[in-house]
Amino acid sequence: xxxxxxxxxxxxxxxxxxxxxxxxxxxxxxxxxxxxxxxxxxxxxxxxxxxxxxxxxxxxxxxxxxxxxxxxxxxxxxxxxxxxxxxxxxxxxxxxxxxxxxxxxxxxxxxxxxxxxxxxxxxxxxxxxxxxxxxxxxxxxxxxxxxxxxxxxxxxxxxxxxxxxxxxxxxxxxxxxxxxxxxxxxxxxxxxxxxxxxxxxxxxxxxxxxxxxxxxxxxxxxxxxxxxxxxxxxxxxxxxxxxxxxxxxxxxxxxxxxxxxxxxxxxxxxxxxxxxxxxxxxxxxxxxxxxxxxxxxxxxxxxxxxxxxxxxxxxxxxxxxxxxxxxxxxxxxxxxxxxxxxxxxxxxxxxxxxxxxxxxxxxxxxxxxxxxxxxxxxxxxxxxxxxxxxxxxxxxxxxxxxxxxxxxxxxxxxxxxxxxxxxxxxxxxxxxxxxxxxxxxxxxxxxxxxxxxxxxxxxxxxxxxxxx
Amino acid sequence: xxxxxxxxxxxxxxxxxxxxxxxxxxxxxxxxxxxxxxxxxxxxxxxxxxxxxxxxxxxxxxxxxxxxxxxxxxxxxxxxxxxxxxxxxxxxxxxxxxxxxxxxxxxxxxxxxxxxxxxxxxxxxxxxxxxxxxxxxxxxxxxxxxxxxxxxxxxxxxxxxxxxxxxxxxxxxxxxxxxxxxxxxxxxxxxxxxxxxxxxxxxxxxxxxxxxxxxxxxxxxxxxxxxxxxxxxxxxxxxxxxxxxxxxxxxxxxxxxxxxxxxxxxxxxxxxxxxxxxxxxxxxxxxxxxxxxxxxxxxxxxxxxxxxxxxxxxxxxx
Numbered sequence: 001x002x003x004x005x006x007x008x009x010x011x012x013x014x015x016x017x018x019x020x021x022x023x024x025x026x027x028x029x030x031x032x033x034x035x036x037x038x039x040x041x042x043x044x045x046x047x048x049x050x051x052x053x054x055x056x057x058x059x060x061x062x063x064x065x066x067x068x069x070x071x072x073x074x075x076x077x078x079x080x081x082x083x084x085x086x087x088x089x090x091x092x093x094x095x096x097x098x099x100x101x102x103x104x105x106x107x108x109x110x111x112x113x114x115x116x117x118x119x120x121x122x123x124x125x126x127x128x129x130x131x132x133x134x135x136x137x138x139x140x141x142x143x144x145x146x147x148x149x150x151x152x153x154x155x156x157x158x159x160x161x162x163x164x165x166x167x168x169x170x171x172x173x174x175x176x177x178x179x180x181x182x183x184x185x186x187x188x189x190x191x192x193x194x195x196x197x198x199x200x201x202x203x204x205x206x207x208x209x210x211x212x213x214x215x216x217x218x219x220x221x222x223x224x225x226x227x228x229x230x231x232x233x234x235x236x237x238x239x240x241x242x243x244x245x246x247x248x249x250x251x252x253x254x255x256x257x258x259x260x261x262x263x264x265x266x267x268x269x270x271x272x273x274x275x276x277x278x279x280x281x282x283x284x285x286x287x288x289x290x291x292x293x294x295x296x297x298x299x300x301x302x303x304x305x306x307x308x309x310x311x312x313x314x315x316x317x318x319x320x321x322x323x324x325x326x327x328x329x330x331x332x333x334x335x336x337x338x339x340x341x342x343x344x345x346x347x348x349x350x351x352x353x354x355x356x357x358x359x360x361x362x363x364x365x366x367x368x369x370x371x372x373x374x375x376x377x378x379x380x381x382x383x384x385x386x387x388x389x390x391x392x393x394x395x396x397x398x399x400x401x402x403x404x405x406x407x408x409x410x411x412x413x414x415x416x417x418x419x420x421x422x423x424x425x426x427x428x429x430x431x432x433x434x435x436x437x438x439x440x441x442x443x444x445x446x447x448x449x450x451x452x453x454x455x456x457x458x459x460x461x462x463x464x465x466x467x468x
Numbered sequence: 469x470x471x472x473x474x475x476x477x478x479x480x481x482x483x484x485x486x487x488x489x490x491x492x493x494x495x496x497x498x499x500x501x502x503x504x505x506x507x508x509x510x511x512x513x514x515x516x517x518x519x520x521x522x523x524x525x526x527x528x529x530x531x532x533x534x535x536x537x538x539x540x541x542x543x544x545x546x547x548x549x550x551x552x553x554x555x556x557x558x559x560x561x562x563x564x565x566x567x568x569x570x571x572x573x574x575x576x577x578x579x580x581x582x583x584x585x586x587x588x589x590x591x592x593x594x595x596x597x598x599x600x601x602x603x604x605x606x607x608x609x610x611x612x613x614x615x616x617x618x619x620x621x622x623x624x625x626x627x628x629x630x631x632x633x634x635x636x637x638x639x640x641x642x643x644x645x646x647x648x649x650x651x652x653x654x655x656x657x658x659x660x661x662x663x664x665x666x667x668x669x670x671x672x673x674x675x676x677x678x679x680x681x682x683x684x685x686x687x688x689x690x691x692x693x694x695x696x697x698x699x700x701x702x703x704x705x706x707x708x709x710x711x712x713x714x715x716x717x718x719x720x721x722x723x724x725x726x727x728x729x730x731x732x733x734x735x736x737x738x739x740x741x742x743x744x745x746x747x748x749x750x751x752x753x754x755x756x757x758x759x760x761x762x763x764x765x766x767x768x769x770x771x772x773x774x775x776x777x778x779x780x781x782x783x784x785x786x
Contacts, residue, residue, distance in 0.1 A: 042727065043693070043725060044725075046717075046718075046724070046725040046726065046727060047718075047728075050727060050728045051728050051730050051731055051745065051749070052731065053652075053731050056652065056653070056727050056729075056731075057653065057656065057657075057727050058652045058653020058654060058656050058657075058727070059652070059653060061653060061656050062653070062656075119529075120530055120651035120652065120653075121523055121528070121529060121530055121651075122522060122523060122530070122650065122651065122653075123522040123523050123685065124521060124522035124523075124650035124655070124685035124687050125522065125685050126689075126690055131522075131523030132523065160474070161474065162474075162475065171482065175486070178486075178490075182490075182494065186684065187522070187523075190519075190520060190568065190684065191684075192514075192568045192575065192680075192681065192682050192683055192684040193501070193510070193568075193575070193680035193681045193682055193683055193684070193686065194501045194504070194677065194680045194681075194686070195498060195501050195502070196680075196683075196684050196685060196686055197680065197686040197688055198497060198501065200685075200686075202493060202494070243481075243485070246482060246485045246486060246489070247485050247488075247489065250486065250489035250490075250493070251489050251492060251493050253493055254493070254497070256690070257688070259661070259663035259664045259665055259667075259674070260661055260664070260675075260688060261664070261674065261675055261676055261677040261679070262497075262501075262677075263497065263500045263501070263677075265500075266496075266497050266500070269492070270493075332663070332665035332666060335663060336659060336661075336663070336689075336690060336691060336692040337692065338691075338693075340690070340691065341691055403692070407663075407666060407667065408665075408666040410666070410667075410669045410670050412670075413670070413694065413695040414721060414723050414724070417693075417694070417723055417724065417725055418723050421725075424725070
């Protein structure tokens, strides 16, 4: 990577930045889920590694969350953008060199940001925990260069129209910059009080709704038609998905604070808009499922299709929960409980991770021109992720319902803690399975780069047989 | 360059749609929130924790530096005579940054702003000299309103004089304590937000809309794995209990999953002796194995230790 930093743009092989982003994202995924598993162990066994500030739960929780969001998920997005955007524009990435620098500065910035966070130097705001100098760094050297590369690639495309995936990429990179700068404005301008509290959740909601969800979906709009060979079922439904994300997903931020003293009109408005999130969700899932027509055998036979479709299927419970759990009728019971933690993992570890993993599998094979090293390891990865996630989700959902009952019946809190204990152990086991699966994945992709069978020019990875 | 020419309408509608969302979710709420007047809770909170408790340039490593002190004043700092009535004052030693309400009285809200400026003279407070603030009450347009008074201006009380007459047990380091609360991530499990629905009996009244003016970060918390702490000082005011609970929560609550915060005691105890953590842990595990009848004694904390600030903050949450 370092040898390309000072190279001329035209001397850098096409796809180099996507490959670096791909491997970086997997490494951050291993780190992020490793931290998750460690944190979960501390909730199950409180005296596991104790009395040290740097291994205290309160110092590590946010490092796990931001490592998976800005390391794994966002870098996998960058990887997908850097190879899908030019592929759909029938051109090359606008600047490989910018991409390489982007990748390097991203890794460095995230490493520094997470280190200071680990030391307890935090803004004290959930999801926007990074101190404001780190926020400014991330906006300037991570999101803006990424956006510029994507927009310029699309503007310089050699096709007439712009395909659905690229609408989403162009819009989401723009929106995430806005969300990042506005969401962190309380830190830049020292806005205080309820404004600070509300903007914290405005950021948290929109970084999911205008960045993670649409980009993950955009990836599926590419991978499924590309691998199955079926054209996208409906571009009209794609339009509906896109516009309803922009209009409905950008408005319900206040539903994260339904039991806080925000203005009542704002909570009611957010809650109604929150139910309308079902519109883009249903549009997306049905569009992808209908695209699979006649190719359902690939759900079993092909790794990338299996990951993508599993992720899409998880979008159904995700959005059913998301649409209704924020209404006053349900929110009073489950707000602030493990149910929400389960839901957040369904969004990030269920729905979106599975779609991104597919993109990274497909992208690395395509760009390296190497067939996947081992199908067995990929299958193991899939099942460890799925079983681990499911264990986590089921246990945390049950724990959340227990907490909710404890809350509304005003049970002494310690009884809730005792009742949750078995589910905390299950949560730790689930997280550990996910972590184990990811270490296998890292090995598998490394071996693919080193030893995978070379794919002949003009062929797609899925056209070759798996060998191991 | 293919450009966006086929997408002229789409791009404009996108701009319109996104700005519409921003107007509804940012502009209108901010007007509404900004019009809320501070309650006495908000005034006391911002005076006790100061300008900012998340990352800031006055305390970049979150060590609790440059924070105000709460003093339960019994003696007039100017005359040295006992006060007729004890008074709670918020002491900002020279150089301590003032909270948002002092810097921008506008955020205090109607009534509070006018009284704080006209009667409280808060605009005369100078950071370089430090200031002593207190809460006061007056009638504004027929209603009784709480406001901030700058005692350095109105009474000529200097921070250093107040600290001279104050005994250590009358001083609360709650401001630095909130820094510990934020840095140690207490709020990942302990919310500061009794919910508006079904939380009242155990955790106390949910906060009001005006309870937060000037506070940053609000640290509501979202994932409650432990009791809410907004009113913990009213439920439990025992320093002894807090001390044992922070050193090792299992000493007072065997089923607790809270981490041990023994490291906040620092190197030395109240008497200046080095704390032997290894020995303590050894004896504690003997106790849990049944080899000892009683757990080892929790070392008493030094008056300038981080745990002292944190306990002061806990007790200030009334």
